[in-house]
Amino acid sequence: MADTMNHIERAMASLQDKPVDRLCAYPLAMGVCRRLVGDGSMTYKEWVSDPKKFAAAFIEGQKYFNFDFAIGLMDLSVAAGDLGATVRMDEQNTPFVTDPAFNTPEDYEKVHIPPANKGRSGILVEGTKLFVDALGKDVITAGFLEGPLLTLTQAAHAEKIFMDMYNNKSAVHKALKSITEYNSEMVKAMAKTKCAGLVWDYLWGSYSCLGDAEYEEFEGQYARKLNELVVKEGMALCIHNCADLPHLDTQIKQFKPVIYSMAHYPLIPGSPSPKEAIDKGYADNCLLAGQIDPQGFIRWSQEKMQKTTMNLIQEVKTSLCARGLHSRYVISSGCEVPPALTTRMENIKECMDTTVKYGQMKC
């Protein structure tokens, strides 16, 4: 069935749970879309090092896949690198930290705040502005930043940080305060790009990692300030968390994002399925997004992707209708579609096409 609403109309209606022509769809295909630029030879390293190339991937991805959103995820070591960590940039792999910036509690207390317009932070902001300028009239756009605890664990040894939550609590808090200042500057810089929303990656809000008390102490209190700032700066608050057991009560019911993107790990007991998330009321006031296994975009046949997407659509429709909701779900991948050379672009297209064809909502 052909679309009768444009992307922005559909997304805005879904955000308000109004009737839509079909469910929104946005597999989180960011880095992989570099393969659609020019002759397709752009390396991952080039993509994360040049704002024009970064933006070009979103622009070409939009042309090719006709997504309902554009969200500017680069990778999770942008801030860590600018904070002084050594980031390894392989040609075709997601960059990652090889040598942390902070090794001791004394280091945590001396965190310097990198400027938002320099380093890869600057590339991210500038690249976001470029794709927002190009796509903002057609789709809802959003910037993407790592939350304070994620930034700190990327910039230091994650294990040490977790142990220092008990052994050197005040030093960890000093680092988190400094990183929150950096994040505040990044929020203000993102607001100037005119992106409609800002997505935080609050990955450590997972019951596999932290309990409610630790999460509140080491991220919640900082996240709340940043969330408020996002809204104050005129952007819609969005959260991505692809952990296995996300803190949904805190991150959805308390933080109140307008969009929440999450994964589903069927093998892990308690990992919420789309049905469970909707049934428990998490879509009542928030547009949920997920939860196709990102691995499927590499390993499944196109037929399996179609079947999986159809099953997800059916599960979501049934649950939304049972809950009295109209449109509060985005057909998406639970995490980023792998930016690998082996990712099957036809599977991303299949996910989109299947939603266009079968995603109509009628209860």
Add this chain to the structure above:
Amino acid sequence: MQAQDILASLEKAVITGNKADSVKFAKESLDKGIKALDAIDKGLVKGMTIVGDKYAKHEYFLPQVLLAANAMYGGLDVLLPHIPKEDAGKKVVGVIGVIEGDVHDIGKNIVKTMLTAGGLDMHDFGKDVPIENFVNSVKNDKANLIAMSTLMTPTMDGMKAVVDGLVENGDRMKVRIIIGGAPTSQPFADDIGADMHAINAQEAVKKVKGAI
């Protein structure tokens, strides 16, 4: 302090993540003539097993597990050199690491801890481990078990390269292979020719013990 009390103190040191106490009571156990293996099994490992159970029930979280592991290793450092060679030689040797191209090692470290607590002699290759280190581990480290993890999709093919390398050098049938990490699954393990996949440390211990 009676032997029973020392063992209980070792157990408590691990449960509370107190490395200093773990080291202290490990030394005390040797001074009192407790066999190192008993101090490990009835003190440290007992404590770590309780920690693992609490983690599985979401009563403990990552910080407590990491502190407990740190305490256990503190005690092990004291006790392991006192295990008679004939006993040490009987242990199953496992090598564990994060595959080349990835550095996310918290999960790997927890699995290593629980396998160590499960009685294996674990050799930690660390993170971003070259393929050949795993491929040569049967010959170089006398490995009976290879445990590999990754969190990053583009590196998953490295696991297949390890299995292929072991087939090529003739060592595949001498070793059991277990994989883990968020993007991996049992179907993926089957695809690449690994023996097992585990979703968490508890499952890894269960599967490895069942296989070896």
